[in-house]
Amino acid sequence: MLTIGELSRATGVKIPTIRYYEQMGLMAAAERSGGNQRRYEPQDRDRLSFIKHARDLGFTIEAIRELLELSAHPERPCADADTIAIRQLQIVRNKIAKLRPLEKELERIAACCHGDSIRDCYVLQSLANHDMCVSEH
Amino acid sequence: MLTIGELSRATGVKIPTIRYYEQMGLMAAAERSGGNQRRYEPQDRDRLSFIKHARDLGFTIEAIRELLELSAHPERPCADADTIAIRQLQIVRNKIAKLRPLEKELERIAACCHGDSIRDCYVLQSLANHDMCVSEH
DNA sequence: ATCTTTTTCTCCAGCTACTATAGCTATTAT
DNA sequence: ATAATAGCTATAGTAGCTGGAGAAAAAGAT
Numbered sequence: 001m002l003t004i005g006e007l008s009r010a011t012g013v014k015i016p017t018i019r020y021y022e023q024m025g026l027m028a029a030a031e032r033s034g035g036n037q038r039r040y041e042p043q044d045r046d047r048l049s050f051i052k053h054a055r056d057l058g059f060t061i062e063a064i065r066e067l068l069e070l071s072a073h074p075e076r077p078c079a080d081a082d083t084i085a086i087r088q089l090q091i092v093r094n095k096i097a098k099l100r101p102l103e104k105e106l107e108r109i110a111a112c113c114h115g116d117s118i119r120d121c122y123v124l125q126s127l128a129n130h131d132m133c134v135s136e137h
Numbered sequence: 138m139l140t141i142g143e144l145s146r147a148t149g150v151k152i153p154t155i156r157y158y159e160q161m162g163l164m165a166a167a168e169r170s171g172g173n174q175r176r177y178e179p180q181d182r183d184r185l186s187f188i189k190h191a192r193d194l195g196f197t198i199e200a201i202r203e204l205l206e207l208s209a210h211p212e213r214p215c216a217d218a219d220t221i222a223i224r225q226l227q228i229v230r231n232k233i234a235k236l237r238p239l240e241k242e243l244e245r246i247a248a249c250c251h252g253d254s255i256r257d258c259y260v261l262q263s264l265a266n267h268d269m270c271v272s273e274h
Numbered sequence: 275a276t277c278t279t280t281t282t283c284t285c286c287a288g289c290t291a292c293t294a295t296a297g298c299t300a301t302t303a304t
Numbered sequence: 305a306t307a308a309t310a311g312c313t314a315t316a317g318t319a320g321c322t323g324g325a326g327a328a329a330a331a332g333a334t
Contacts (some may be wrong), residue, residue, distance in 0.1 A: 003227040003301095005310060015311085016293060024291090035300040037311055050265050057239050057264075061291070071261050078258040085247040085260045092240050096233060102194050105227050121215040123222045124208045127194075128187050140330090141283065152282085153322060161320090172329045174282055198320070276334085286320070292318085295319100297311065 002040040004030075011048045018048065024061055026051055026068065101135040123134050141167075148185045155185065162196055163188055163205065196225050215260040 007014045015041065021027045030038035047068070054064045063084050070081050109126040118124065126132045138274045144154045165177035184205070191201045200221050207218050229257060246263040 003310075014293080017291085019312095020292060033300080033311095035311085036313095037300065046265065049267070053264050053267055055291090057242060058236075067261065067264065070258075079262070081258045081260040082235050082247060085243060088241040089240065089247050092236055092243055096236050096240060099195075099229055099233050099236070103226065103233060105194060106222060106226040106229060110219060116215060118207050118211045118213050118215055118218065121207075121218045122213070124204065124219040127190050128183065128208075130186070130190055137221065151322080156283095157321060172282085173284095174329070209333090222330085251291075263305085277329085278333080281328100283326100285325090287322100287324085289322080290319100293316070294317075295315085297313095299310100300309070301308100303308080 002042075002045065004038045004040070006042045007045060007048065010045050011052055013048055013052050021048070021051060026061065026065060057088065058092055059084075063088065104135060139179075139182065141175045141177070142189060144177045144182060144185065147182050148189055150185055150189050158185070158188060163198065194225065195229055196221075202226060 002010065003077075004015050004018055005043065007013075008018060013021075022029055027044065030040055030044070034041050035109075050068070051064055053066065059067070065083060066084055068086075070076060109123050139147065141152055141155055141269060144150075145155060151159075151228075155164065159166055164181065167177055167181065170176050187205070187208075188201055191204065196204070203221055204218060242263075246260050
């Protein structure tokens, strides 16, 4: 049996976050000690590690809930889990695709400022004037 | 003079967002019509466009506040604005740097699942077992 | 002038995924 | 027995909006 602090150290998930996951229904309500403190089984640690790993990969709570649902039904087809992973991959790729033009634009804006005073600051001019941008965003 | 709807259409910023910016002090409290509706001057449109452009580039409200502060003082050195832009570039680069390993990991997880049922689903196994990951994240 | 439609007003709640505080109690170590 | 550490609940706050309710104003049609 683990205390919430031990579970936290074992998984790298902060204590308030563990309680939050319980509230959100990702973790089952833990058993309690005589003094009303949460006590966990080893399998709770596995489940929480799964959640942490998925969160680190950017899956939403909702998506994780679905994945956990699926893993509770070993006979179901694997395709559903695959779909969720592919969806997440799309989300991550979209984010990267949006950030890359921003990076380029900021490089340009930040690198080119050779003015001395705000009056002719390239950064501020660029922000004021969208036409100066080299790409869409 | 523009109504809030016209300003919204002119800049692509939604009406509640314009009111929110006013609340946050990014936009000055607008003049009002006899019937208490907001009326804007052309320079308000420029300011809001500036804000929108900066938001699109991922600057926080706080950073935008600083940039607007700076642009109100044309005699100050340009370096301050440059610093803010460079900081934002760092933030964007960090985000990309974090997302790329996730992309790789998700590609691997999503592509390799050849099992039929959840029992031997590669997606779920990978999430359960961090050791299967090829990179840190 | 009246009627209808559209726009705007304020206030407040909700979103994601936590994080932090306050005030209290339980457990553990000495 | 006492002190230190760890845990409890409940509530509010974070960023940056977004949406809804209910009322009032403005604009267009007759």
